[in-house]
Amino acid sequence: MSSATLDDVARLAGVSRATASRAINGGSRVSAKASEAVAEAVRTLGYTPNPAARSLVTRRTDSVAMVIPEADERVFADPFFARTLRIVTRALSSRDLQVVLLIARPGEEEDRMLRYLRGGHIDGAIVVSSHRSDLLADHVADLGLPAAFVGRPWTGAHRVSYADTDNFAGAREVTQVLIDRGCRRIGTITGPADMSAGADRVAGWRAALDAAGLAADAVVEGDFTEDGGEAACEILLGSHPDIDGLMVASDLMAAGALRAIDRAGRRVPDDIAVVGYDDLGIAERTTPPLTTVKNPIGDMAEEAARLLLAQLDGTTTIPRRVVFAPELVRRTSA
Amino acid sequence: MSSATLDDVARLAGVSRATASRAINGGSRVSAKASEAVAEAVRTLGYTPNPAARSLVTRRTDSVAMVIPEADERVFADPFFARTLRIVTRALSSRDLQVVLLIARPGEEEDRMLRYLRGGHIDGAIVVSSHRSDLLADHVADLGLPAAFVGRPWTGAHRVSYADTDNFAGAREVTQVLIDRGCRRIGTITGPADMSAGADRVAGWRAALDAAGLAADAVVEGDFTEDGGEAACEILLGSHPDIDGLMVASDLMAAGALRAIDRAGRRVPDDIAVVGYDDLGIAERTTPPLTTVKNPIGDMAEEAARLLLAQLDGTTTIPRRVVFAPELVRRTSA
DNA sequence: CAGTTTGATGGAAGCGCTCCCACACCACAC
DNA sequence: GTGTGGTGTGGGAGCGCTTCCATCAAACTG
Secondary structure, rough: OOOOOHHHHHHHOOHHHHHHHHOOOOOOOOOOOHHHHHHHHHHHHOOOOOHHHHHHHHOOEEEEEEEEEEOHHHHOOHHHHHHHHHHHHHHHHOOOEEHHHHHHOOOHHHHHHHHHOOOOOOOOOEEEOOHHHHHHHHHHHHOOEEEEEEEOOOOOOOHHHEEEHHHHHHHHHHHHHHOOOOOOOEEEOOOOOOHHHHHHHHHHHHHHHHHHOOOOOOEEEEOOOOOHHHHHHHHHHOOOOOOOOOEOOOHHHHHHHHHHHHHHOOOOOOEEOOOEOOOHHHHOOOOOOOOOEEEHHHHHHHHHHHHHHHHHHHOOOOOOOEEEEEEOOOOOOO | OOOOHHHHHHHHHOOOOHHHHHOOOOOOOOOOOHHHHHHHHHHHHHHOOHHHHHHHHHOOOEEEEEEEEOOOOHHHOOOHHHHHHHHHHHHOOOOOOEEEEEEEOOOOHHHHHHHHHHHOOOOOEEEEOOOHHHHHHHHHHHHOOEEEEEOOOOOOOOOHHHEEEOOHHHHHHHHHHHOOOOOEEEEEOOOOOOOOHHHHHHHHHHHHHHHOOOOOOOOOEEOOOHHHHHHHHHHHHHHOOOOOOEEOOHHHHHHHHHHHEEEEOOOOOOOOEOOOOOOOHHHOOOOOOOOOEEHHHHHHHHHHHHHHHHHOOOOOOOOOOOEEOEEEEOOOOO
């Protein structure tokens, strides 16, 4: 453990503690000579500032949380989170902010998480995958904690900054692909109904069907997991055997659905055309590769980081929202 | 932000700051009356102790790092890490220790990570997936940082505590399955050569072949990723077209290998019998399901947590090692 | 040359907490 | 009455750092 203190550094450099501190923190009012002496002392002593002491007085911890109110199984199974974490980490670490990953399954570990956020461990938070019941937007707004959401929160959206994509438009557009290719009985496997992305995508699917004058009643709720998609698809095939098109609210679920369809002895896209959502890599690997919608996760994550930084810098305090456009990706599943 | 301080609590409860502090920290020498008054004050004020101030004096941060010197792509793609993180988190959070995930690709972000470990941000570390060149065991030993490794570190193994499994025995045993079923030309796709798990598994494969008097020269190095396994398998099929058995050092790579074999028009297990390693869930989902070795990750992770706690408690300071036995799992790929 | 600005410096306060230590208090003994 | 021990309490020091403020030297101004 580094046991050298700032005092030691100052003494060795022949300056006061105040000057040493200024020199170390990119001091503005320090002579070149003093600055050099301090740097030298730091080097020989292997000095590292004590973060606790520092943050006690600066009231900053130089670390931010990435909050994921989701079961860990799902966090690691869904490439969405990996991508987001990666991009956020990269964006924030360029500013010397440490990202602390906070995974807490709703309900069980939620208190623990809120206590952590409240406890002053972190300067701000990036929240991903917020659900209706977690009320995270309200919580962070109440705390006055700088925060940015990836994906619009269900409630309290006007109180926080967020980056989102137009899930409604994306879903409508990709459903239109099914309609255009001649499908007349189009079902959907939705995302969780308590997430804005889930709800928006069903709404888009419904809008497309309504506009085409098709029935929009073949709906089963999924959970954004591969197994969940498979199970949902089985149910759907049972209750609506005449389905000839399927809009699945995520590629991961679509991969599961493809398995179920295959097992039912039906062919994609000839018997049933399938489209997914996200385009995160799995989409190109399924058989057949999925026609899907590119979810601009990179853009959203980067923007969320930027939104958070703006608040951390005190540049702005009013909530801002940024929405990115989705993009259709055609492959062979529809 | 909670701005109430211990002083406020003490004043409201009508006691001194010292008594309030004792009461809050499960005080031993506090009257029931004082204790109750403090609890009440904490409640009405919504008081949360300032962690920086606390750790400045206790010299503890109540958080530990889980260090993964690996590219984030791989961390999230490999279920091994999810499992480990989950179990470690669970084991440590029961002791109110916060786990901070530290993912740093070797080389690039290594300095940053070491600075973090050295900086006094954490009380200890669990290190997963250490590579030969990262010298993490030596680094933490030099720092005197309490630490436990999941998997034996390549160098400095005698200086730190670790939990491991007998990869040599596991690999030998699963290779024997191939030999017993009559394979005579058995290749292997190894893990990274700079990780003990990788090296031990090739050694086990080689030992089995040597004992059976078979040639052990069909070797290609993989990287524990699915794509890597696929590429490695292609190379192997090209250079050794007569292969009738394949021992792949991880199920994830084996899944890739199965794809390559399928594309080459050969059948598993009839043309080529394949065995994997890890048994983390993917193994049951491949076609055909993989015969593999169960890697006791849960045991290792739990033990590592225990080893770390022992050091944190000061119970012991001498490095300890614990090795768990692997277990053969037979399915249909061999 | 007095007067003013500018820049570099160190003294000292104080961030919120824990914990040592001295102190009071109340038994219960002799 | 004076001891003796145990128990709860508060005063106060101090953890390592940043930052306000006063100081002082040097460099300008007219």
